[in-house]
Amino acid sequence: MKYVLRGALLLWLLAALPTFEALAQGGLRRQERLSQLENARIAYLTEKVALTTDQAQKFWPLYNEFTAKRRDLNRRLRQLRPASTDGLSDQQIKESLNQSFVLRQQEITLEKEYFERFQRVISVRQVGRLALAERQFTKEVLKRVAGRPGLPAGAADGLDE
Template sequence: MKYLLRTFLLLSMLVAWPLAGAQAQRGGGQQRQERLSQLESARIAYLTEKIALTPEQAQKFWPLYNEFTGKRRDLNLRLRRLRPNQADGLTDQQLRDNLNQSFTLRQQEISLEKEYFDKLQRVISVRQVGNLFLAERQFTREVLRRVASRPSGGPDGLDD
């Protein structure tokens, strides 16, 4: 019964997200926030289902996972800021420095994943951790597929 309820919740969120996106195109920043909130809810439901979290595990897992994703998001943001739109405006030294900083940030991301792999194993099984990383990629692919299939919207699919 729990499986059916979670599956229904997940499917309804994944179906509702593109509809909310269409409505949000007519509105402003608040609707964008609502869409992102809905997307986050769908992600939580999806990951909870895919890694089969018990309520006890979920209570310990989500704060740790949110900490991890926040740190990972920060590293990715810093990495994106280093990538210039055009390399023509930079000197060779600036390009070299940017590339070296990019390598450092990517290495930090690997270290972060290793650190949280160890931490997550204290809360959920190694199989669940493996399923988590797989489910993250699957969820991202599904969201990108849905955004790409939308009739309108910008390149990120999150236009206001």
């Protein structure tokens, strides 16, 4: 559960990064900042995974498909989490938790499916590097965001795993 909460917070922080930076830098448009972040992610992952040109042409459409599906599952999971359970019945809480379990299982199934699909395009060693590089990129983004004005102190604390 700890990793799911961290993942949800991390996704929120990544989505909010352009907003924080736009405020700090005097108003660059959010979409431009998102595009810059995406380009940095592509360059970082391409380098760390050591993709060849041929591999990159096959890998990136597949990876983008995977991340879109993963984002959708995470969005749906966030929508299930109420801000407070005070106004909910025990049955509603139980149903919400069960739906969360189903979505988390779907996320695991998705990761397994794309693990297999990625291996058709890149080596298993590169797939391993990909998982590590994704975490490293996220850490780097959080470090940079934490150093910007306007971010609450400690917002990136505890997300090092």
